[in-house]
Amino acid sequence: MTKLEIRDLHVSVDTPEGVKPILKGVNLTVASGQTHAIMGPNGSGKSTLAYCLAGHPKYLVTSGSVSLEGEDLLAMSVDQRARAGLFLAMQYPVEVPGVTVANFLRTAKTAVSGQAPPLRTWVRQVGQAMDALRFDREFAERSVNEGFSGGEKKRHEILQMELLEPKIAILDETDSGLDVDALRVVSEGVNRAQAATGAGIMLITHYTRILEYIKPDFVHVFVDGRIAEEGGPDLATRLEAEGYDRFLSAV
Amino acid sequence: MGINLVSRGSRLASFDPVDFPRPSPRDEQWRFSPLADLAKLYDAALSSHVVTRVSSPLPAGVTAETVSLGHPAVGLTPAPGDRIAAAAWAASDDATLITLNGTNAEDLTVVRLTGGDGTETAQASASHLVVLAKANARGSVVLEHSGLAYLAQGVEIVLEEGADITVVVLHDWAAGSIHAASHRATLGKEAHLKYVSVALGGSLVRVTAELQLKGDGGNLEALGINLTDTGQHHETQLFVDHSGRNCRSRATYKGALLGPTAHSVWVGDVLIRAGAEGTDSYEENRNLVLAKDARADSVPNLEIATGRIGGAGHASATGRFDQEQLFYLQARGIPEDLARSLVVHAFFAELIGRIGLKDVAAALVTAVDAKLDQQRNSHA
Numbered sequence A: 001m002t003k004l005e006i007r008d009l010h011v012s013v014d015t016p017e018g019v020k021p022i023l024k025g026v027n028l029t030v031a032s033g034q035t036h037a038i039m040g041p042n043g044s045g046k047s048t049l050a051y052c053l054a055g056h057p058k059y060l061v062t063s064g065s066v067s068l069e070g071e072d073l074l075a076m077s078v079d080q081r082a083r084a085g086l087f088l089a090m091q092y093p094v095e096v097p098g099v100t101v102a103n104f105l106r107t108a109k110t111a112v113s114g115q116a117p118p119l120r121t122w123v124r125q126v127g128q129a130m131d132a133l134r135f136d137r138e139f140a141e142r143s144v145n146e147g148f149s150g151g152e153k154k155r156h157e158i159l160q161m162e163l164l165e166p167k168i169a170i171l172d173e174t175d176s177g178l179d180v181d182a183l184r185v186v187s188e189g190v191n192r193a194q195a196a197t198g199a200g201i202m203l204i205t206h207y208t209r210i211l212e213y214i215k216p217d218f219v220h221v222f223v224d225g226r227i228a229e230e231g232g233p234d235l236a237t238r239l240e241a242e243g244y245d246r247f248l249s250a251v
Numbered sequence B: 001m002g003i004n005l006v007s008r009g010s011r012l013a014s015f016d017p018v019d020f021p022r023p024s025p026r027d028e029q030w031r032f033s034p035l036a037d038l039a040k041l042y043d044a045a046l047s048s049h050v051v052t053r054v055s056s057p058l059p060a061g062v063t064a065e066t067v068s069l070g071h072p073a074v075g076l077t078p079a080p081g082d083r084i085a086a087a088a089w090a091a092s093d094d095a096t097l098i099t100l101n102g103t104n105a106e107d108l109t110v111v112r113l114t115g116g117d118g119t120e121t122a123q124a125s126a127s128h129l130v131v132l133a134k135a136n137a138r139g140s141v142v143l144e145h146s147g148l149a150y151l152a153q154g155v156e157i158v159l160e161e162g163a164d165i166t167v168v169v170l171h172d173w174a175a176g177s178i179h180a181a182s183h184r185a186t187l188g189k190e191a192h193l194k195y196v197s198v199a200l201g202g203s204l205v206r207v208t209a210e211l212q213l214k215g216d217g218g219n220l221e222a223l224g225i226n227l228t229d230t231g232q233h234h235e236t237q238l239f240v241d242h243s244g245r246n247c248r249s250r251a252t253y254k255g256a257l258l259g260p261t262a263h264s265v266w267v268g269d270v271l272i273r274a275g276a277e278g279t280d281s282y283e284e285n286r287n288l289v290l291a292k293d294a295r296a297d298s299v300p301n302l303e304i305a306t307g308r309i310g311g312a313g314h315a316s317a318t319g320r321f322d323q324e325q326l327f328y329l330q331a332r333g334i335p336e337d338l339a340r341s342l343v344v345h346a347f348f349a350e351l352i353g354r355i356g357l358k359d360v361a362a363a364l365v366t367a368v369d370a371k372l373d374q375q376r377n378s379h380a
Helices: A046-054 A078-083 A101-113 A119-132 A137-141 A150-164 A180-197 A233-242 A245-250 B035-042 B083-091 B323-330 B336-353 B358-379
Strands: A003-015 A018-031 A035-039 A059-068 A086-089 A096-100 A168-172 A200-205 A218-223 A226-231 B051-054 B062-067 B095-100 B108-114 B124-133 B138-146 B150-159 B164-171 B178-187 B192-199 B204-213 B219-228 B233-242 B248-257 B263-272 B280-289 B295-304 B311-320
Touching (some): A003 A046, A003 A200, A018 A035, A018 A046, A018 A059, A018 A200, A018 A226, A035 A233, A046 A086, A078 A086, A096 A101, A096 B323, A096 B336, A119 A137, A119 A150, A218 A245, B035 B178, B035 B204, B083 B150, B095 B108, B124 B164, B150 B192, B219 B233, B219 B336, B219 B358, B233 B280, B248 B263, B248 B295, B323 B336
Parallel strands (some): A035 A200, A035 A218, A086 A168, A168 A200, B095 B124, B124 B150, B150 B178, B178 B204
Antiparallel strands (some): A003 A018, A003 A059, A218 A226, B062 B095
16 A cells, blocks of 8 residues: 655745745645545645656755655655656656657656566557557557657546556546547556556646546545545535636635 | 868878968868877877777688788778878878688678776877778678777778678777767779768767779769767767769768767768769768757868769758656656656667667667667766
8 A cells, every 4th residue: 555645735936026835735635546536726836846756856845744655755855756756647648759658658667666568468459558548559659758649648638647656646647638538548557557456646737537437535625735625435526516606816 | 161261172182280370270171179188199199009809710711910000902092181180190000901811701700999097197199000901802891999099090991893782890998088070081993982970989089081992883882870978079070972973872871969068069071072073972961969058060062073973962950858858757657767768769770770780789789789788876
């Protein structure tokens, strides 16, 4: 059983206008097998939480703690966090010209598992995962994310989640920019990965649409840098009907 | 595109250094170069402190000899095009002549130029080398440079009719070395030259490559690689000169700038003369910048004096390996040093593959690794 525990997390970002606090005391625990939906209006700090947990250098943790399996996550470098079992499916995956998807996936798998995967099984596994995501196998020879459409980038992110088998996966607006068919295929990929590995999932989204495909156990409403309300799946249904206005006016 | 009021083909060429004015930052051909360092080569008397050794045994059909500059195989390419190149000629007592008359393209002749071991200060030296490929000859020459040196050098490459050879020049000097090389090649009818220039070491490596397609149906493939770190200046002044008909030239240069204050320069001049009908030419320079304050100057120039050509084009692009790319790779568990190495290897992979000589390509991959290791340790 893996646990990601976030305690009273405060995070700032450097802006031209000075240091700006974004997260103002986040408390959240995600355990293996659980799916937590983090919902909230734009600018509430959802993505900051995701990138901060992954260790993006832009964000400065001013107080609080995060542990993964009891280890201090915040003391780890970006790559150490990934090797410790944390995965972030990014909202805007970055292009890495020249590095092929095949080479990238093999290098990443070798890094997170500590040994190179046996070549033949690996190639088959990658091919099957690509097929399941309806991600053309020819992408294996293309440069990472270069010239990918929005949907292709998201398939590529979930492909990585399936292959790297993280303990905790953070999905940052994986649903944005996807049409209904792509959303279904990508969501199936997430569910498949979770079923196979028992990963804990933190699903960050603005809309309830993806929750029709990935069923959350818990829903957290994120407003102004902290969790304003928590509940079960029914909370998402209420948000669908009422929107975020209720929370915004309270701020 | 640079603006040239005067044709590249009319630039002064002479065997006598005094014919050239002292280099000035206002000269087109010197404006990117650190002249204070190069002055060691054009103001000083040049001796012969760099040792030249040729691998043995030589492949079948290959000879190596030391000859006077008056030898009929020496001075067949155009006269030196700048003051340092002329100084190198004027100060050379003799030349190393490699004559290729073999039949196997993969037969390798290795020429090693070695400077000092660093226990003494380098003394400005001159050296002249000639690679002569006889008609229809096949073969490959690797020219390696190492140690500490200040060197002004002439390298002539002559391809007679139908010759098909590869020449790889590797600059792996010790830190502190200053090297100005003048590579001058002439391709005869239906000759094919694969020319590769690699800059890894040294403090300053400036290569002028004047490559002439004289005979009809010639084929030139010029490949360049530089890995430039903090404190290094790697410069290429390329001049592809088409005068023969129905010739093809491809120039592909790639550079990676690894550390802050790394500086690379690539000036690529292509001239298609009035008689060079049916020319098909393309040149490109791509740079990958991995450090914030590194600088890559890249200037392609294309000058066409006939409308009857097959094609002519150029491309120049500089990309950055930035913090977001690094973050993305690290977020997949890949440590920073491996991420940089992955990106640099990927950047050069296709180009190294095109060298065609397996052992040379493998050695080059190893050298790139060593350079990345060295870079990592020096900044750690």
